[in-house]
Amino acid sequence: MFPWVYEFRWTTGHLLFLGIFFSVLLTIGLTVVRAAWKTYRDFQDQKQEHLSWKADFEDLSPLARSCRHEISGKVRRRSCPNEFDCRVCANHRVTAGRLPSAGPPARRGADAGFCGLDVPLDRLYHRGHTWVKEEREGVYLIGLDDFASRLIGPPDQVDLPAPGTRLQANGKGWRMRRQSTIVRILSPLDGEVIGQGGAQQGWYLKVRADSRGNKMDHLLRGEEVRSWVLRELERLQMALATDGVGMSLADGGELVYDVTLQDPHADWDSVLGEMFLQA
Amino acid sequence: MSNRITRRNLFQLAGGSALGMLLSPVPWKLLDDSAIWTQNWSLTPKLPRGPISIRNSHCTLCPGGCGIAARCVGGHPYGLRGTGQHPVNSGFLCAVGLAGHHYAYHPLRIDAPCRFTGREEDSRLIPASLEALLSEMSGSRNSTGGSRPGGSIAILDSRPGRSVSQAYQEMLSRIPGSVYLTPPSNEESTLEEIRQISGVDGWGFDFENTHTILSFGAPLLDGWGTPGRIARRFFHRSPKELILIQAESYRSRTAVQASRWLALRPGTEAVLAMALAQVLLQDGLCPTDIPVRVADWQEFKELAFRLPIAAAAEKTGLPVSAIVEVAHALAGSSSIVLGGCDPGGGPLDRTASRAIACLNILLGNIDQPGGIISRREAPGVGLHSPRGLPLSDVADHSIRWMIIDSAASGYSFPLSLLQHKLMHDKGRIVCLSPYMTPIAAYADYIIPTPAHLESLEEVGTPPGAPASSWGLSAPLLPRTAQSVDPLDLIPKMSEALGFPGGPNTSRQELLKQRAAAIMAARQGTVFHPGKGAAVKVSTRTGTGDFWNLLLEGGCWVDDPTPPRPATRFTMLGKEQPWRERLTARLEQPGPSPDQLVLMPVGWKNATSSGSVPPMISKLFQESDCRSLAGTVLAHPDTAASAGISSEGKVRLQTRSGEMEADLKLDPALMPGVLHGAVGPCVNQAQTLRQAPAEGLLALCPVEEDGSWRITPAQMKKA
Amino acid sequence: MIEQTLPRLPVESAPAHTIRDWKAMEKKWIPRGLPRCSPGRFYAWLAPWLLLLAIGAYAMYLCFAEGLQHTNMDNRFAFGLWIYLDLTVIALGAGAFFTGFLFYILRWKEMTAVINAAVVLGFICYSSAIAILLVDIGQPLRAWFTFWHPNVHSMLTEVTFCLSCYLTVLAIEYLPVLLKNRKLRQVPLFLVFEYELHRVMPVLAGVGTFLSFFHQGSLGGLYGVLHGRPFAFREALGIWPTTFFLFILSAAAAGPSFVLLMARLTQFLSRKQLVRAEVFAQLGKVSGTLLLFYVLLKTLDTMLWINRIYPQTGFSPYSFYAEPSFGTWVLLLEIIGLGLVPALFLVNPRMREKPWVLTLMAFLACSGVAFNRFVMTVQTLALPTLPFDRFLRYVPSWQEVAAFLAVLAYGVLLYSFSFRYATLFPQERDLRNQ
């Protein structure tokens, strides 16, 4: 092909043809290089947690991706376009703005029981079934909600991040194993781990939230928590119906503790994955 | 400023060099050249290297006597062509001769005495030894006691007329009951009959000056005689009119080129010849002196009128008008009528040959320019006649030792012919052959002889030539150590049989004597290949020079022989044995229309009996230029009458046996006739371990008249 | 930096020794929530295909080691089963480019249901085409020469360039499907790379569409330019013969049908609903419309061919269809039976609604394209050109058939693996939930 090898003559045809095809090759190459470069940058920018979640989110079922305002009945139909990050959601600002201010979380006690679940409204809930409760200024406790605890039951293993680890909202929080099922729990907020708890303590992580962007807008609170829990029970029922080998929650769903034990044949892997927003 | 070279500098240098190299042609050229590396794998051979030269010699594959010019690299021939201006072949060779230099590397080359354990298909090749042969020979002497040999010994000489042939004859002349044989096929069969009719020896065809040729199946344009000579006559002198009438059942290559093709029913050659004679006589087309010169004129005339023309026309399958036209065409100008012999199909029967020879005499062709002219023998042949007994004429089961000098080249004959001549049980065949051929495989002893172009040979007068010629085939290749010169073997065999003291001259001496004899006669011209021209022998004085010139590919050609004074003829023989035979032939009823006949067809030098160069696969195997052995060609109607509608495997059956063959349909062929190709086996695929098969000839029994051209056959689907 | 974020996969309870452990481990590779048969059954299903693959590999080894004498191709039938196979799988693999085109360029969101399957099918088709081509050429070691000494006038150069480029594109498109495997996605690097790749996918889809147009066309041009073979030769529009455009169109028509057919087949074999009926109908509609258009052009082209090229080249119109086994029925079957009929059924919305009609017609459409490639390859070569030629027959040798089946087996294996361990049909989970 090169002029000094054999008697090669460049003609218009050559220029055109080879021009086109080397452009194509270049385009393909550049595209891949760009993707690789962006990947590198993403890691530099610590965006991997966020992007992983984004990727996961795309693979969630439509029901799981419903907007919180659809669940609470404020809008008719909306699928979350922002991977549950309401902090950047313009719709949320509009919809939430029309509503009574979220205000500080209500105190514990009132109406803590709901559908047989302990859903105290003194804390904020994340769609991944964690709650966030301020312990002191800037320091938050993160725990599993009752729904999740009942689903998983006593974990066989909990793999908590070491103190000092940075967490990202919707990024990986920690992992729990129950029998052969491993569940990834999403972190509800951005911050740095400063303490490890456990099932016994009632909370799992103590986190110092980032001073900046310390907004909790993306977390569920107040009334909408209940409609969300209802939706989650509904989803669980559905998941159980398809993967639970016909198992279903009795009369409107009273969740027993450690559901896993109820039916060892059920595809808990699938059910838990569905409920904990895993792809 | 530090001048220290750091590792970093080195890396920079290396990197920079690499980049710089990329801008130079070197890496690209190397990458490009890797293409050539993929070529130089061990599976393609290394080409020979060395000085290029041209060496002249003669081809001895058949009696054609063609001069060859070999292009050699490092002394090894790598390409052959005809010697330019050569008086015999005019610079042309046949397809087989063109690959003559490949014979030495023949995959079926025999390098030690050996034999097959039997004649069955699964027989194995085992080593034999010359000593064992000689001791069995002397054992055969002892078994009957005394000095009488145990039965007769025969030598079948595939190329009679050589000095070596004379040595054979000399040896045999001292052994009582021995016989010198020649192969059954002979391109000079017409000339042989004329010799018998006229009682005078030495005739040749004057194709160069003739106007009309009637050929009864002679493959004139497909290897007959010296192909170069025929081609020169047919194609190189286009202004000179030549009419070729080809009479044969098969649309052969000659028939394709002929001016007229007479689709003659198989076996009716004699009928056509006699019908033509009748027309000549009836229309007064015979020269006036002929009735006077023919002793048995009346008898012959009676015979010629025995069958009415119309009956003859019906028998031959030709219209009456065609017969009349041909007769007139022959009488109208100088003409030659010659009987054919398909190299595969074997010779015409002698009855037909006799009728054809008579036709020539009626036409007044004898000793006429453009007819059949006198040819004197080359000097030095004197002692023994070059003619031997045709193999078919030997009494059955009479031969104890059959020695075959080189497997028949050019012609094939059924092995059953050999078998019938051998004594029951005791008969032994010794085959002197460089290659494994079906005949060699049939032999009890196979003695390797030098391959083509490996030994000093001579070439005599080619068949049908107008003048005698003689040349040498100087070896172009070194002889292998194991090969045995037949000339060295003859005294040993003679001694083993109890007749010691044969001629003990070397081959070179023998040939030198012959050269000296020719030189002494001081006649003819000698062709100088270097000059491309011939000079009169008389102008050359030194015998040594003559010899050297012959070694360099020179060729001696005799001057034209002056016509003899009016020869007298006895058409039907002294005791007129031919009258009955011809009568029988004329009155023989034609074959029934639903009777299929099998006719073997072949090509000179590439028949099933002989050996062919490996490259011949181009013609037989890698193209359909020629039919491979075992192919049967038939008209679709012929096949349909046997209940076969498509090409493919069929079974052929004759009274000699049964065989599977490949049927090819060709509407151009005569219905009712099966043409069985007697081609060579494909050599490259063969190994010495397996005996080459005889092919379709095994189905062709030898008739009483010594021919095997036409055999009633049956065909059915395999 | 990146190293630190590399997998910290959860500790497994114990190394897997037992079959049960192995089964549990294997299950971790299957996408969550997608029921798949037991590994035993899965590998039992693979076994016969693996056997075919092994036989084919042996046949290919024979061809590599001893040359193409192991095939029944010859100097007249220089192209045989393999080239036919190449043309057909590439035509069917057009589903990848065309679905990608619909999804990424025209933004038909519903195509998301089959885009992964289409990409995998495309990758299988193209990689097997290249694999078989490498066996088919006499000197595979010199396969790169086309890039080194390109003859830009040759259709085969275009094909070679486009095929290799497009296979690269398909491999890149296939990568995200693999990286999204449940186990692999736990590696953040993979998932992030997948995410970034996904973002540039429209560019690649565009490039793929461009390349596909070129090489599908060039494959048609391959025969259309043979002015020594009047049966295949077509007049040029611009620099390309009409077959160039016909091949593009027919491949674009067959591609969606093939995706449809394969999805249906997968549904049938796995006994699950994987794709919504309306997506099938959409594919059928696209396929039918293109096919109808193709049939019209093909008819026009055939008329031109009969009335212009026949007389020009001196061949009688009957000579091409003189052989009883390749009579005019070939032309009728190709254009009407396997062209017009499926096209009319597919464009009819009421017919499309019947699943079996849709499937059958998709099958007919694919067969039609395969038959067209067969005719272009085999009949072109079988027909005599010289007056003393004969119509020739060719029957592939076992080695050719084995290599053919090996490619089929390779496709089945790769598709089975992809179906089991990757998400080929994103709607599957939702359809299950409903």
Place this chain on the structure above:
Amino acid sequence: MEQKNKARYGMVVDLDRCTGCGNCMMACAVENNLAPAEKKANDRTGITWMRVYAMNNGKAFPAAETVFVPMACQQCDKETPCIAVCPQNAVDRDPGSGIVGQVPQRCLGCRYCMTACPYHARYFNWSDPSWPAGMEKALNPDVAPRMRGVAEKCNFCHGRWHAARARAAAQGRSEPDPADYIPACVESCPSRAILFGNLDDAGSEVAKACQEGNCFRFLARLDTESKVYYRSAKPWVREMAEGNRMPSGKDGNLS
């Protein structure tokens, strides 16, 4: 593709002279180092740069007529089918002689050229060429043997063309003497059925012969401008050859 030639070598084959003897095929095979047939080779897989076909008039006995047609590469000049299709320029047309040549070292064996050639003049090495033991000593030193997996074809004895040019250069001439460059098939033909020479040299025998009325080209209507002409006085031969195929496709073969 079209380039100015210094010479344009071509042939005129007189079919009325061809006896179908096969000399040209043998001479070609020997000259160009073709290997003898491999065991399984047949008339469809064998390699015969020059091949003699039998062409029949399609009639039955006794009206059947036959001519033999020696057919090698027809050396097409116009849009040479094989040159245009070769993906890696392994087929070229020498501007000095007009000869279409094959570069076996560059051929990757795709066989596209073979499908493109209407004359079936191209051959493929289906297996490794093999010669009987020792026969490599008898190979032509001027012609490189080809390897398995590549296409090959007649190149008008390129080895001889190079040798003739070298001889001409040695004698200080730029172009070889026409008498010095004769392909093996031409040389070996005993009936002188093949004329060979420079078609552009108006004085040459071929240039005159190809202008004659009974001269034609095979498949002339495909418009490949082949440089191998044929001639025959038989009208049916010319008619069939130029592409007006008889409707009956089946031809018998004469051997």
